[in-house]
Amino acid sequence: MSKQNVVLLAGGVGGAKLAEGLAALNKRVNLTVIGNVADDDEFHGLWVSPDIDTLTYSLADLIDRDKGWGLKEDPCNALSMLTSLGQDTWMNLGDKDFGLHIFRTLKRLKGERPQVIAAEIGRSLGVDATLVLPTDDVIQTRVKTAQGWISFQEYFVRERCQPTVLALEIAGIDKAQPTPESLAAIAEADVIVIAPSNPLVSINPILSVVGIREALQMRKVPAVAVSPFIGGKTVKGPADKMMQAMGFDPSGPGVATYYDGLIDALLIDSGDSQESEALEALGIMVGTADTLMQSLADKAQVAESVIDLAERCDFTLSPENLSSGERALA
């Protein structure tokens, strides 16, 4: 059996867990992960890419498993010096982590493409999967709260997701061009997977880079999402509150509605099987699994369920799945 090219669209912690699960199926799966860069931000003059780093550290088995982000055994000496020097240091950055941000910033200043830098970091740290950025351009999620617009990290880390979200926007998205690597990965995919990441701030910024949503809409292979909600709640992060604030239900059907036209099947938690009927009514095939991923075995099990669900998709080239050129020929 030849390996399947699996392309995973992923954010940070939840996305990294599924990425690890898919990476564990390396006898069946060639994994490419398209990560989110819209929560990138500059701290102390250095370019920090939290979701990409969480993916990289997880796939390199360097992640702090207790926190789910950051490197294990990584003290904060550099940050403590910056605190002594009067800097505002609410963003947690470990010492090895700083080494990576220093490297990334140096390479960016030298004009290297962020995509090339991310792939190089992955290779250097021993990641087998291919890490792909959706764009080399700077795009940044902005969160509108009662106090005004703030960056995603300000909302997420500094404000601990407490303010009510009034609106979201992605600064820079209008001018952002997709990387050739992201379009090529989608074009060569046998299966497309959307991770159980925050649909609004992790997945949407990837989809919003011109050409990526369109490539997924025109896909000729099955696309499966994993719901980030279990019993109407997220495992971590503000996706449930955010979905509600933006008028979507924090549930399987809410996810399927949000990803309308982009997925053929949804994997939901076994405890949410009552959602199946509503999902099928939306034309979405349903799979169930224990989607709370803690051990590597859990992650691999969810990944297996995703691949199995994709294989069960009766994905034939129905007219709406043909490109306009192919439709003209049909």
Next chain:
Amino acid sequence: MSKQNVVLLAGGVGGAKLAEGLAALNKRVNLTVIGNVADDDEFHGLWVSPDIDTLTYSLADLIDRDKGWGLKEDPCNALSMLTSLGQDTWMNLGDKDFGLHIFRTLKRLKGERPQVIAAEIGRSLGVDATLVLPTDDVIQTRVKTAQGWISFQEYFVRERCQPTVLALEIAGIDKAQPTPESLAAIAEADVIVIAPSNPLVSINPILSVVGIREALQMRKVPAVAVSPFIGGKTVKGPADKMMQAMGFDPSGPGVATYYDGLIDALLIDSGDSQESEALEALGIMVGTADTLMQSLADKAQVAESVIDLAERCDFTLSPENLSSGERALA
């Protein structure tokens, strides 16, 4: 008794020791240190200022006393990450140290004057002495070896001072302007002291900034140097080899010749008292002390000897010490 304004011209490790000794005399002395910036260099995109940091860390009592440079209890996690990412990491940089370099680089990129940044760092870390840079411009000692021109840190750290020095130059010195703070400090000094630092690569770059050598030549207060040589050798570093390579004797008389016109007195090691006659023949008043500074008591003792020697200088306004305007009036 009112305090004396003491201005110390200093390089790294040896200079920092005398700076600590003078700082310990804080009932008698207001200390201003003009430090060397010609061994500054960029590492991993960050601006590193080794001599200024050694002065700062020493005066803040944060220095690693065993090494004489760097911060105590400062592991190298960031550097190990940079090594993992394929960077050439021969320059030792600890984690807290990286925090400082990140801060300095950020402030420089924001357009703050290096002088203002250095003074702010000193204050933040609890340094009572005033830290002054001779120039805000970039000047860098270059060392010519058989392999060609290399930076001072390449010669000093990477090559461990092994190559024969064929020539020295200070890149950028022609365009470097003195800071107003350095000229003001010299103008307001009651005593000028030249530390037992490398005359060629620590002190000469300070003297070579236009206006500084001239200000010292026109001084109306005593200037005392401390010889960096004990028995013809340096305590640390390549000053002895370098002096010989440049045609100067690594001895008190060699130092006095090198500082011709800039000093009135020289403090030499007690073991080198046979140099007194030659020094007096050069018109230099001689003091002796145990100049090997290990404990803080040693440092304070050398500092006391320097101040005592300055007070013994019968420094009257002889014609050659008058400015041209004053000479016209005389």
